Amino acid sequence: MVRERSGARGASVRVPTREVVLAAVRLFTEGGFETTTMDDIAAATGVSRRSLFRRFGSKEDILFAEHDELFASVSRHLEADSGEPLDVVFAAARLVLQGYLSDPEVTVPRYHLVRAHPRLRDREVAMTARYQAAFSRYLAAREGEGGPEERSLAAGVTAAALISAHNHVLRSWLRHPGQETREVWTRYDSAMEFVRRAAGPMLHPADDPVRDRVMVAVYPADLGREELLRRLSAAVDGAVPRH
Amino acid sequence: MVRERSGARGASVRVPTREVVLAAVRLFTEGGFETTTMDDIAAATGVSRRSLFRRFGSKEDILFAEHDELFASVSRHLEADSGEPLDVVFAAARLVLQGYLSDPEVTVPRYHLVRAHPRLRDREVAMTARYQAAFSRYLAAREGEGGPEERSLAAGVTAAALISAHNHVLRSWLRHPGQETREVWTRYDSAMEFVRRAAGPMLHPADDPVRDRVMVAVYPADLGREELLRRLSAAVDGAVPRH
DNA sequence: CCCTATTCTGGCACTGAATGCCATACAGCG
DNA sequence: CGCTGTATGGCATTCAGTGCCAGAATAGGG
Numbered sequence: 001m002v003r004e005r006s007g008a009r010g011a012s013v014r015v016p017t018r019e020v021v022l023a024a025v026r027l028f029t030e031g032g033f034e035t036t037t038m039d040d041i042a043a044a045t046g047v048s049r050r051s052l053f054r055r056f057g058s059k060e061d062i063l064f065a066e067h068d069e070l071f072a073s074v075s076r077h078l079e080a081d082s083g084e085p086l087d088v089v090f091a092a093a094r095l096v097l098q099g100y101l102s103d104p105e106v107t108v109p110r111y112h113l114v115r116a117h118p119r120l121r122d123r124e125v126a127m128t129a130r131y132q133a134a135f136s137r138y139l140a141a142r143e144g145e146g147g148p149e150e151r152s153l154a155a156g157v158t159a160a161a162l163i164s165a166h167n168h169v170l171r172s173w174l175r176h177p178g179q180e181t182r183e184v185w186t187r188y189d190s191a192m193e194f195v196r197r198a199a200g201p202m203l204h205p206a207d208d209p210v211r212d213r214v215m216v217a218v219y220p221a222d223l224g225r226e227e228l229l230r231r232l233s234a235a236v237d238g239a240v241p242r243h
Numbered sequence: 244m245v246r247e248r249s250g251a252r253g254a255s256v257r258v259p260t261r262e263v264v265l266a267a268v269r270l271f272t273e274g275g276f277e278t279t280t281m282d283d284i285a286a287a288t289g290v291s292r293r294s295l296f297r298r299f300g301s302k303e304d305i306l307f308a309e310h311d312e313l314f315a316s317v318s319r320h321l322e323a324d325s326g327e328p329l330d331v332v333f334a335a336a337r338l339v340l341q342g343y344l345s346d347p348e349v350t351v352p353r354y355h356l357v358r359a360h361p362r363l364r365d366r367e368v369a370m371t372a373r374y375q376a377a378f379s380r381y382l383a384a385r386e387g388e389g390g391p392e393e394r395s396l397a398a399g400v401t402a403a404a405l406i407s408a409h410n411h412v413l414r415s416w417l418r419h420p421g422q423e424t425r426e427v428w429t430r431y432d433s434a435m436e437f438v439r440r441a442a443g444p445m446l447h448p449a450d451d452p453v454r455d456r457v458m459v460a461v462y463p464a465d466l467g468r469e470e471l472l473r474r475l476s477a478a479v480d481g482a483v484p485r486h
Numbered sequence: 487c488c489c490t491a492t493t494c495t496g497g498c499a500c501t502g503a504a505t506g507c508c509a510t511a512c513a514g515c516g
Numbered sequence: 517c518g519c520t521g522t523a524t525g526g527c528a529t530t531c532a533g534t535g536c537c538a539g540a541a542t543a544g545g546g
Contacts, residue, residue, distance in 0.1 A: 014523080037502065048525045053504060125372040126365035132407075153411050153434055157441070160407030161400045164375075168396050191396055198400070198441050257494080280531065291496045296533060 015055045017065060020045050021106060024062045029109050033059075033117050060123055063110055067127055070099040074131065078138050085142040086199065089135050089159070090192060093166050096131060097188060100170055104177050111174040128163060135159035144203045158199040165191040258298045260308060263288050267305045268352050276302075276360050303366055306353055310370055313342040317374065321381050328385040329442065332378050332402070333435060336409050339374060340431060343413055347420050354417040371406060378402035387446045401442040408434040 023044045027036045038059055042049040056062045077092045100107045114120045136152070136159035143158075144151035169188045173179065266287045270279045281302055285292040299305045320335050343350045357363045379395075379402035386401075387394035412431045416422065 038504090039502085050505095050525055050527095051523080054524080057504090059503070122365050122369035126368050129368040129372075149430075153408060153437060156407045156411050157404045157438065160403040161441075164399045164403035165396060168399050194396065194445075195400065198404075198445055202437070202441055281533090282531090293496055293498095293534095294494085297495085300533090302532070 015047050015051050016045070017055065020047060020052065020055070021062060021065055025106055025109050025113075028063070028113055033113055033120065060120065063113065063120065064123060064127065066103065066106060067099075070096065071127070071130060071134075073099075075134060078134060085139055086158075086196075086203065089139060089162065090196070092135065093131075093162055093192075094188075097166060097170055097184075101173065101181060101184065108174060108177045111171075128167060132159050132163045135162060139203070154202045158195075158202055161195050161198060162192075165195045258290050258294050259288070260298065263290060263295065263298070264305060264308055264349060268349055268356075271306070271356055272352050276356055276363065303363060306356065306363065307366060307370065309346065309349060310342075313339065314370065314373060314377075316342075318377060321377060328382055329401075329439075329446065332382060332405065333439070335378065336374075336405055336435075337431075340409060340413055340427075344416065344424060344427065351417060351420045354414075371410060375402045375406045378405060382446070397445045401438075401445055404438050404441060405435075408438045 020041065024036075024041050027040055027044060031040075038049050038052055041047075041059075041062070042052055045052075047055075052062070056065055061068075074092050074095050077095055078088065081088060083091075110124075114124045136156045139155035139158055140148075140152040144154045166188075169184065169191050172187070173184045263284065267279075267284050270283055270287060274283070281292050281295055284290075284302075284305070285295055288295075290298075295305070299308055304311075317335050317338050320338055321331065324331060326334075353367075357367045379399045382398035382401055383391075383395040387397045409431075412427065412434050415430070416427045
């Protein structure tokens, strides 16, 4: 059978990824994910069932195909590796949000599909974990102090916090994609600042301003020995990391 | 066909969950996950293929069946809800590690299977995300200060950090399950302390010891006005949360 | 002890995802 | 135009997963 699409647009013999993704999103949304078969997608796109499997690997993968590309570009950003490690990672996370915001046609309906189908949800979560792992590895190799054990712990926790804050803002947009993009970025920046305050001391306990200063604690004179000691030790425990 | 197992042990007509899980783990480990079919598991356990699907839902689910029970018991612990919210969550996370440590026969080979098969890995990651979501929801409902937005952000980030630290220690055990359990718990405690230091100020910025004390910063007299002001403002920015 | 209602199990058939195999169509190049 | 490597599509097959139904086991009341 001669494919009409071939003649309609240039010489692209290849499977038109974007068109297939859009068609699949539409079919999944209208008819449900499970009920839509690969034959349906093949019929709707003019691409054979066999070729769809070759290109995308599986039915789920069609939904996440462009997300894979996003991940690849974020990975490249990490490998370029220019600047403070923590800044590089924050910039990489920004790319992810940017990727979602710039393609609502796919990301928004995908979000609703993901919410409705546990399998797709798992898949989405796995994507998130891939970012987290990449960030964690990057940070562990370049940031932090102490032995490899503490460094990888701090890196992992930092990456987890970063991804969590990122997803927090991302989800709020996915739920209400109508809102101003500028507003989303504002909330994103404040969430990132929140993470930065928590992550800085984790990776560089020595830079903690509490440690860098000479401090004098002043308490009421009638506290009594017990209470005074308690407050002092509590204060020191809180301010100075133990290892 | 009369099932011999029926006569061999009590009156349990039910599918022996534990035995099936162990058999499946063995088959997957010996022959690979994909190559092992449900028929193989049925043949090895004396349970019909159809019943296996009824009990476990899918081939993957056999591997994670007992993990589901663990999650259920952790959920119950959260619902019991006794004590400081942060303590409750930390205790719940401890239950998870306990669950893994107490069943190495399943959890260790499963870890290796999960590492080798992307699909299983996604599944494992999804389990982790379920804990994280449960912790996050619990904390957001009970902990934190400010509006719902900041509270859920802080709760999410705290849960993410906690789970990440938990998994850090868990993985190190899964890789070398021979090590002393006591040693694992020691590292776990120190990782949890690490998270606690980071999480406390996130959830309760007002409790930050830096804020609770009267402080006097002492600097060399010859610093100069510019440098003195810079250090002071940097110190204050670092010590006092902005909102 | 028997009979009945309910639940559990296993066999059978069917759908559809996923993969291997092979023939064919196409693109680039001499 | 002919040759070569690659992309595609059709076909057949395996296997996960599900609906359906008949038969076995269990509980419970007489």
